[in-house]
Amino acid sequence: MSRRHSIADFTADLFLSHIGELFEWERPASRTGTGEEKARMRLIEVTRHPSYRGECREPFSLLFAMTGQRELERGLHTLAHPSFERCELLLSRVTVPPYERQEPDGIYYEAVFN
Numbered sequence: 001m002s003r004r005h006s007i008a009d010f011t012a013d014l015f016l017s018h019i020g021e022l023f024e025w026e027r028p029a030s031r032t033g034t035g036e037e038k039a040r041m042r043l044i045e046v047t048r049h050p051s052y053r054g055e056c057r058e059p060f061s062l063l064f065a066m067t068g069q070r071e072l073e074r075g076l077h078t079l080a081h082p083s084f085e086r087c088e089l090l091l092s093r094v095t096v097p098p099y100e101r102q103e104p105d106g107i108y109y110e111a112v113f114n
Helices: 012-016 097-102
Strands: 022-026 039-048 060-066 076-081 084-090 092-094 107-113
Touching (some): 012 039
Antiparallel strands (some): 022 076, 039 060, 060 107, 076 084
């Protein structure tokens, strides 16, 4: 089994090979034992952002698309993917007109790292 990446390893390059894959996220209610289903979202884009001197890593963001599911609650969601250690990340709902025109029923979320 290959090594699972921790949040300290996260870079844009690491996620580029995962574009198109489904990522599972535990909803906050799942962690409280209510049996809430996991959210499944496809990674559709990795974007690099300008870097400033002194930053620990190059800033980047991940864009996910979700369809046919209840939208996420506000707060931290736990990443559950075989290539990565479990970790909590803040996912923000975003508006992405080019994707929304292609898939009007999609709900889009972004995770930002800097």
